Amino acid sequence: MSRDQRSTIALETVRLTKTYADQQALDGVSLRLEANRIHGLLGRNGAGKTTLMSIATAQLFATSGEVRIFGQNPYENREALSRVCFIKESQRYPEAFNVNDMLAVASTLYPNWDAAFADRLTEEFRLPRCKKIKGFSRGMLSSVGIIIGLASRAELTLFDEPYLGLDAVARGLFYDRLIEEYAENPRTIVLSTHLIDEVSRLLEEVHVIDGGRLLLHEDTESLRMRAYTVTGPAAKVDAFTAGRRSLRREALGGSAHAALLASSPSEQAEARAAGLETAPLPLQQLIVHLTGHNGTIREGLA
Numbered sequence: 023m024s025r026d027q028r029s030t031i032a033l034e035t036v037r038l039t040k041t042y043a044d045q046q047a048l049d050g051v052s053l054r055l056e057a058n059r060i061h062g063l064l065g066r067n068g069a070g071k072t073t074l075m076s077i078a079t080a081q082l083f084a085t086s087g088e089v090r091i092f093g094q095n096p097y098e099n100r101e102a103l104s105r106v107c108f109i110k111e112s113q114r115y116p117e118a119f120n121v122n123d124m125l126a127v128a129s130t131l132y133p134n135w136d137a138a139f140a141d142r143l144t145e146e147f148r149l150p151r152c153k154k155i156k157g158f159s160r161g162m163l164s165s166v167g168i169i170i171g172l173a174s175r176a177e178l179t180l181f182d183e184p185y186l187g188l189d190a191v192a193r194g195l196f197y198d199r200l201i202e203e204y205a206e207n208p209r210t211i212v213l214s215t216h217l218i219d220e221v222s223r224l225l226e227e228v229h230v231i232d233g234g235r236l237l238l239h240e241d242t243e244s245l246r247m248r249a250y251t252v253t254g255p256a257a258k259v260d261a262f263t264a265g266r267r268s269l270r271r272e273a274l275g276g277s278a279h280a281a282l283l284a285s286s287p288s289e290q291a292e293a294r295a296a297g298l299e300t301a302p303l304p305l306q307q308l309i310v311h312l313t314g315h316n317g318t319i320r321e322g323l324a
């Protein structure tokens with residue numbers, strides 16, 4: 023790979039594993055996050071998302087494997103880490119600090135810090151500037167993280183479930199400001215979330231982690247085109263899904279309903295030609311089907 027090709031990859035992991043005592047959190051994850059895209063890191067509780075992001079940002083050591091940020095090993099690498107902002111789920115802040123103190127500290131950590139943007143976001147999220155963080159609600163703490171993440175203008179910004187406790191209005195504000203900011207100042211964003219329906223319009227690439235493995239990586243648009251459902255007489259549904267990538271089948275009396283991931287652009291037309299109704303499968307439903315209810319990993323999708 024040439025130097026130019028490598029520089030378009032913001033984050034890369036190669037066969038990354040992490041074992042905590044006897045718990046294997048990551049099991050050979052190799053992924054490449056293209057720069058200047060919005061990536062969704064999706065998966066169920068305990069899938070390994072936080073572990074992956076913590077290792078990628080040098081906050082945790084991997085058991086084995088490699089990680090590179092903009093082509094560099096991030097460990098004890100101040101230059102590489104100055105390009106990264108990681109807003110963790112349940113991020114803790116010094117309790118004696120207020121918002122002004124936090125923003126002042128953040129301005130020294132992030133070379134591209136935009137103080138005017140941080141001020142505007144503080145107003146919009148209605149955060150008291152002088153109240154001690156100690157008295158903040160869970161939602162207010164999430165707002166602090168979101169403000170720092172957005173105003174950091176870090177080339178690689180990772181948000182791990184950034185909106186715990188935030189109401190729908192504040193989450194909407196976050197999505198709107200994120201997309202505006204991204205349009206004006208393209209950068210690499212990684213969003214780890216359970217609220218897939220809410221964020222699906224923002225995501226350009228989807229990475230699904232399940233049981234510590236990368237289950238799927240695909241452009242969101244292509245995934246939207248491929249994920250679909252068929253409904254019709256059970257015998258016709260079964261005949262159509264046989265040998266195809268069927269994720270789920272439900273029987274409804276004499277008819278059946280199945281979710282599929284198309285292998286070819288003509289597949290949905292073939293389903294209609296076979297007398298079945300087709301409909302798009304929302305991303306959230308796709309992820310639910312992919313990651314299953316019994317934790318089974320469906321091989322061969324990544």
Ligand SMILES: Nc1ncnc2c1ncn2[C@@H]1O[C@H](COP(=O)(O)OP(=O)(O)OP(=O)(O)O)[C@@H](O)[C@H]1O
Pocket residue numbers: 042043045046047065066067068069070071072073074111
């Ligand atoms: N410090 C730790 N000690 C022991 N096990 C851990 C530790 N941190 C995480 N784990 C385990 O590793 C696995 C992956 O956890 P991780 O927090 O990375 O998942 P996640 O996808 O971020 O989950 P969530 O969406 O619930 O935050 C889980 O089984 C978890 O219990």
